[in-house]
Amino acid sequence: MIRRTVELCPGARDAFDAIIDVRSPAEFALDHIPGAVNLPVLDDEQRAAVGTEYVRGSKFLARRTGAAMVARNIAAHLEGPLADRGGSFQPLVYCWRGGQRSNAMATVMDQVGWPVAVLHEGYQTWRRQVTAALYDQPVAHRLMLLDGPTGSGKTALLTALAAQGAQTLDLEALAAHRGSLFGALAGGQPSQKAFETRLHDALSRLDPSRPVVAEAESSKIGARVIPPSLWAAMSLAPVIELTVPLAARVAHIVETYADIAADPEALDRALTRLPRHHARASVAEWREMAARGEIAELAAQLIEAHYDPAYLRTGQTRDRPVLERVLVTDLTPPGLAAAAQAVMAALDARSPDARPPDAKPLDAGPGRP
Missing domain, CATH: 3.40.50 (Rossmann fold)
Structure with missing residues (x-):
């Protein structure tokens, strides 16, 4: 069962075996949750291509093409960086707003049998907490x-x-x-x-x-x-x-x-x-x-x-x-x-x-x- 969380204090983050950022490498490079690893479900070029098709072409084709890319990339992660993870592996997954990209990765992980959690509203939740601490609160x-x-x-x-x-x-x-x-x-x-x-x-x-x-x-x-x-x-x-x-x-x-x-x-x-x-x-x-x-x-x-x-x-x-x-x-x-x-x-x-x-x-x- 996929769990959702907004708790990102150091103790909560340290409790996960891995924090997985599924955004594109460019998004990850700009900023990411400390300790996260980047396993993108769409790379920079794929994300741009799907976005362009969605805005200028067919929304259906964009979703179908994007889904195929996401499936192949997730498979590559399962056979690559995640291949040695056992059944007790507990990851936290996030994308930009906790939407399709993180849900796609979490759904597959849940089917594998891993107790996966998704960060509610994704990176934006982290950024709000950073802004509150450094801009809004003493x-x-x-x-x-x-x-x-x-x-x-x-x-x-x-x-x-x-x-x-x-x-x-x-x-x-x-x-x-x-x-x-x-x-x-x-x-x-x-x-x-x-x-x-x-x-x-x-x-x-x-x-x-x-x-x-x-x-x-x-x-x-x-x-x-x-x-x-x-x-x-x-x-x-x-x-x-x-x-x-x-x-x-x-x-x-x-x-x-x-x-x-x-x-x-x-x-x-x-x-x-x-x-x-x-x-x-x-x-x-x-x-x-x-x-x-x-x-x-x-x-x-x-x-x-x-x-x-x-x-x-x-x-x-x-x-x-x-x-x-x-x-x-x-x-x-x-x-x-x-x-x-x-x-x-x-x-x-x-x-x-x-x-x-x-x-x-x-x-x-x-x-x-």
Whole structure:
């Protein structure tokens, strides 16, 4: 018997052996439920052909042709990706609106004997839940933000914090972008809808009763926009400010951006996108430094002339309370582990309403116990 459901919390999704998206590959690529696999009952070309016939030709022929295609594709899935599934296999199936495509797959699965469920109203049900959580409702989580100038190791510190048991939200990982002019990653960014899906899934797996540490970002990470509910929570969240020596920041940037440094053309293109307020002579000099492979020297100059001034300007427009100031003497693994301990201590010692603007910095050097 085919069961219908609208329950998509992480526990409900994890209870299924597989979540099967039967939409076309193009629909799946734009966005899909986390963990879903794409077993389309019509591929992109078939869907377009059937749709064209339905609108411009014979609706009967469109349905008959589409049914034949769907039957062949389902058979291929049964003999291919689903061939090793036993009788207890419990899948959740969905399409765009929970209509003909998901029902066709579910009907065959039910006849096979699998206890199959169909997502009522399909992907649209998931999208409504994502939109409600990120656009219509306040975020329930208590956010703490790591702030600091470019190169201060905020993303690396998030990883170190997670290793020590903190709840973290890595926005740059979810957006597939390092959040700077040079931050593009191979493979590009997800669509805005897919980014929001990742955000909603990540937040839904975090405990709202415990603080969540995220990086202080601008409202956009690359081309992806932080949804309004999350941005509102970030705008009010207290920050933990990191102070890192310039030499450590330069070394960290050189290591973190080694991929773009190894691609002279990509590095040069990024430099040409610097804001116009920089003098042409300065940009030309930086491009020449990049061409000569003087990456550390280039990083130091960009910190001084571009990144730190921008960080100071942005800080003047924000009104976020400072929870703690942490001095990080180096960004090696031991230094990051010590910094994570300092941040964990700050989270434990201070309430979210603390306002210590003149707090003495915590020393997170490698020798910190």
